[in-house]
Amino acid sequence: MNRIEHHPILTFPEKRTLTFYFDGKALSGKEGDTIASALHAAGVRVLGHHFKSHRPRGFYCAIGNCSSCLMVVNGVPNVRVCVEQLEEGMDVRSQNDKGVLP
Amino acid sequence: MRKTADVVIIGAGISGLAIGVHLAKKGVKDIVILEKTFPGNGATGRCGAGIRMQWGVELNCLLSKFSVEYFENVNEILKNDVDVEFWQGGYLIGAKDELEAEQFRKNVTLQNSLGIESSYLSPEEAKDMMPHLDVSHIKAATFCGRDGHLNPFKTVEAFVKAAMDLGIDIEKNTIVTGIEKTGGRVSGVKTDKGDIKAPIVVNAAGGWSKQMAELAGADLPVYSRRHQILVTEPVEPLQSAMFMGFGLNIYIQQVPHGPFIMGRGDADEPTDLRMTSSWKFLNDMAETVTTLMPRLARLKVVRQWAGLYNMTSDAQPIYDEAPEAKGFYHACGFSGHGFMLAPATGQLMSELILGETPSIDISSLGIDRFKGDMLLPLESSVV
Amino acid sequence: MSYDKFEQTGLAGPHEMSTCLPSEEQRKKGPYAVIECFEEIPCNPCVMSCTFDAILPFEDVNSLPLVDFDKCTGCAVCAGICPGLAIFIVDESKPGDFGTLRLPYEYWPLPEKGQTVMALSREGGDVEPVEVVAISNVKGARTPLVTLRLPKDKLQDIRGFRFLSEEEQAALKDDTEAEKTADIESLESPIVCRCEGVTLAEIRDLIAAGCHTVEEIKHLSRAGMGPCQGRTCRQIIMGELMRAGIGKTEDMPPGSFRPPGGTVTLGQLAEGGDSDA
């Protein structure tokens, strides 16, 4: 777990735990997380592979600018997970191609 | 920049480049192409780069057939290995109503008579070919599997390479400021980078061809209209053929790289050389496409942009020498089809300039047709 | 160009320190503030905060703070508000070999009174174990201040502390000496356009081939055509053009920016298509 438990300036109030699925495996995140932050908290940084270079992909900007964090969420490809809110039961999958339209 | 040339071509779009390459292949030396920005930055780099042989008038069928065959062998012809991404997935053209379906029957008969293997399809047959198409909106369709589309940037690159290999000078970032005449004949071109003496000047300036003609004191009955287009995020292959509808007012293709490119026409678009974008186009385009292809509703738009159609009143090109200035040739008024006609344009214009017998009879594409009642039958198969 | 050592290291040296310390006489009368702020930046909370007018009035917001040590009481209000955490309160007025240092501390956890910690130099180097004698625990804008009991001769050398219980943190140079031979040259070319997977080598080849604008490079490489619309690659490409000696001027074109400026689906657009303009 990579969550900050104590901080000299900030407080992170306890939030509801949300269960979601990453490539079929159940993981837990917190209410208020984005998909990317929940994955990071669970130690997942490789979000997929680029469709052309096949190199591993993680996010770079975390605020929806760089489009480096595209994943398949509930069957929809090319979702920018750094700005997509985590929801209970979400099915999140690595994207290694250009994405197949549902 | 050189001071004299045998031929100066204004515009390094696909038409100007093709004309230059064809002239050079026929042995013309000292060709200069003047380009105000860089090759392909005008309508060429902004178009859908589709090519189809399914037309409603004979001449267009013949011109585009020439071009399809050319692009099928483009690397051999241009003697380089640039991959122009010619994707021959065919064009599926949908008829909106009975009237259009009736016209399509005639079109297919005409096309088949010219050796173009197109076929007339029922909506159900169209559905088999393109499952994500809601065929309740079409009455019939036609299809030709040799039609397709190219990557316009790569096509320009291939022509630029060929032009340079043939010794043609392409002057980028050069603005034509005047056209010199001596005794009714063109004698040179003035630019912001210097002047060039030349007995032959070709106007291949696309959207700006009327302005270039004016510099030569020539009247050119064309006008430019903005057309808009959009591209989506890439997705895995879904659609092989270009889908098009005239009454439906759409063309939409998925390029080999994955994105969908789509456009539509709008009679309200400005005609003042503007290449800006409008929010209305996004709305209208989205409504049109999601009605016809509901599955694409989830597709994200990445960019919209615009280019200029250089229009004539019969929607067919002008290939001719200007009566007001001998040696000044027009290759313009392509009305949205300049890209696909470019190989034919190169061939025919080089023949016209060199006084050879044209490979295709283009006597009806002269500029005189706009003066009398010699206008061609209007091509209705346009978006 | 060469800079002061301070500007390269961030470490105040004898030259800087000579400008912010009181006289021998003044040191004896009570605690005082040492303001280690040696760069003119637009910032003035310290001077505004001092109720004793002990920090000389500023000419403008960029002025350097100077302490009138005759007026300074060492009350530490300024130390708690300084955004730069650059103010330390030193007290060497008591008899004996020891004095105190109050320093701003914004890490978790705070130490406890009486705890022994390792005193650190300005460079973060260990000096010696010392005792925490007081803590002001204020969350919010104010910064907690921790008071350390120090030998008088080290009062101007110690500016931090760490917990003794923590593992020794390996110094930079101890890291992986043996691996200095990493074969950089054989690595794949850096990615310039993440969306389209375009490499630096491809960009440099295009520039060498005569593509001298962002737009031309975009046409031929697809760099900038992806969903991010050039937000990652554009600056690198412009940098490469400048490195190649091409785009030095202020009017270097940035290439096109196309709407829409965010991701939006065709479905959303169609829904919102009320042509009521």
Next chain:
Amino acid sequence: MRDVPLLIIGAGPAGLSAAYRAAEAGCDVLLLERAKKIGGQLVKQTHKFFGSEKQFASTRGIHIVDILAGRTKDLPGKVEILTDATVLGIYEDGVVTADIAGTIEKIRPQAVIVATGAYERTLAFPGNDLPGVYGAGAVQTLMNEYGIKPGDQVLMVGAGNIGLIVSYQLMQAGVKVKAVIDAADRIGGYLVHASKIRRAGVPILVRHTVEAALGDSEVEQAVIVEIDDEWQPIKETRQVLDVDVICVAVGLSPLADLLYQAGAKSFYISPLGGHVPLRDQNMMTTLENIYIAGDVAGIEEASSAMVEGELAGVAAAQKLGYETPDTDQLKESCLAELRQLRAGPTGGKIRTGLALAGVYS
């Protein structure tokens, strides 16, 4: 189609300040923010601000958001703030389209203030796309918004204010910072920040660059090297650091996409971070009634962004006919504040940039 007098794009320090001043003059404001909460980058700023009282010096950025938002209430003009609202385009007919919580809306404002901020620049080095190579903003977002550590061991690339501050924040979150490096031959950020992280034992290496990120699927190591006067690596000085995060803090560029699309003239002005829209004394661009404020007008500190926002807010409201007897005086005092903030040696870069842009007197 929604008609509004003044549309402000971006609810960061500049946009919120602009909304306050415009509404104070009696102008109704629609303020659109792309993120799910307002404040822009302030929501990640756990450090106390510099500047003077007027720019909330000594208050932490995270607390300034509330102050700025609070000020926009109960004013003669009404400020409506919508979050999750991304502006898609400013079109030639004056219509602005926005994706507001998933719905496309069209807005017809009489004036627009673009306060969209900046985006992070990046660096080209082998392995620069490996997961674990993050922008400094991303690291801040993870830590300070979501309470998540980006990794355990960090190499910070860039010793400007952002690099120094984020290094400090990493340590506050309990993350080890192995080193801060910068290719320049001096520390670019405020030296008080540098001293602060030096005290915590973090080396700052100027004239150093990152040569590569190593690792199979994520960052495992970073290769750094000293560079010579020609900015070429001195190979003997190569070091390999065991890190799992390479944090890139090499500066920001104005996020001016909307303005280019709308056709605003701009210049490439390196000291301001890249292409910057031209503007007049009132922060109006070359497009009638379209204003800018904050980092989109040139990269500076949040303190000047707030003052620029106020100036743009007053000026735009005035242009639309919302004026008070104090209006001209208020504009003057904003200009005076800006001059003050940029007067010192650290403002030199900004002054140079603004002079190139022809807007500083």
